[in-house]
Amino acid sequence: MVKRVKKVACIIYFYGKAYQGLGRCAVDSFKKHHPEVDMFHVNEENSGDYQATVSMKAGTIAAGSYKFLLAAEIMLKHKYDKVIVLGADTITCSRLDEFIDNDKDDILVGLDYPYQLVINGQAITPPDLVDAHVNSDVTCFNNVEPLLEIVRIANNFGPYVDQGALNYIIWSGKYDFSYNIVDAPYDLSPVVYNARSKGNIAGQPGEKPWGKYTNKFYVKDDKLYTGDNKQIKIWHYCEGFGTVPTQQFIQLVNLWINDWFNEDTKKYFKEHCDCGTFFEKDFCIE
Numbered sequence: 552m553v554k555r556v557k558k559v560a561c562i563i564y565f566y567g568k569a570y571q572g573l574g575r576c577a578v579d580s581f582k583k584h585h586p587e588v589d590m591f592h593v594n595e596e597n598s599g600d601y602q603a604t605v606s607m608k609a610g611t612i613a614a615g616s617y618k619f620l621l622a623a624e625i626m627l628k629h630k631y632d633k634v635i636v637l638g639a640d641t642i643t644c645s646r647l648d649e650f651i652d653n654d655k656d657d658i659l660v661g662l663d664y665p666y667q668l669v670i671n672g673q674a675i676t677p678p679d680l681v682d683a684h685v686n687s688d689v690t691c692f693n694n695v696e697p698l699l700e701i702v703r704i705a706n707n708f709g710p711y712v713d714q715g716a717l718n719y720i721i722w723s724g725k726y727d728f729s730y731n732i733v734d735a736p737y738d739l740s741p742v743v744y745n746a747r748s749k750g751n752i753a754g755q756p757g758e759k760p761w762g763k764y765t766n767k768f769y770v771k772d773d774k775l776y777t778g779d780n781k782q783i784k785i786w787h788y789c790e791g792f793g794t795v796p797t798q799q800f801i802q803l804v805n806l807w808i809n810d811w812f813n814e815d816t817k818k819y820f821k822e823h824c825d826c827g828t829f830f831e832k833d834f835c836i837e
Contacts, residue, residue: 565639580824615712616705638688640788649733659691661744
């Protein structure tokens with residue numbers, strides 16, 4: 552008997568000129584490391600092909616949950632066994648084995664602030680994972696039902712929208728979905744799935760010395776690592792790009808391109824993540 556090959560898809564949604572460069576990096580870097588996975592990158596040119604767009608335009612779903620409704624639609628329509636949902640401001644830096652190889656858990660996620668988590672005003676660090684947040688831009692699903700539930704309840708979580716819904720599903724104790732935080736506990740994990748620019752990782756709250764953290768990234772054996780020796784599977788901007796004016800957006804991205812990373816890291820993004828054009832000149836919106 553021939554064993555059936557599982558069907559896997561990745562969904563990345565980005566909209567508008569400002570996100571074209573970022574979104575292209577997200578798509579190309581994932582494809583670089585997963586050529587066998589079907590890629591669906593949805594933008595203003597093809598969003599009309601999806602029923603989920605009708606729901607978003609009608610205002611019947613929270614805008615932040617749109618990508619999860621897209622993922623559910625694609626999973627059901629094309630009968631995928633697994634869907635990976637990534638934000639447009641991510642760069643896939645290596646093969647996501649912890650997502651690809653786990654077929655048993657309904658929800659696979661990465662930690663939100665994997666260095667220091669602030670929950671109800673109290674700072675905690677893994678492995679104390681009670682109420683630890685997970686990030687909704689770095690997710691994988693082996694079951695369509697959690698996707699649909701995120702969409703159904705997302706409006707209840709104010710500005711946190713999909714991330715609030717995802718964390719509620721995992722931590723409330725009201726659901727039977729199985730989950731796996733693939734890079735937890737952080738102290739013991741050899742990998743990080745959400746190496747990010749935001750959080751209490753480089754200074755006091757309110758400061759933005761992110762370069763003190765990102766400049767410590769290093770390359771060894773064709774892999775990218777944090778300064779505390781975790782292999783970076785996904786880099787995530789996390790600067791609230793979707794909520795800032797265009798000029799500030801451009802300034803933030805150029806700060807990131809020019810100042811945050813050492814030359815070895817930039818070279819890694821270019822050569823190992825197919826993000827060469829993005830790092831070769833200052834970012835602008837044409």
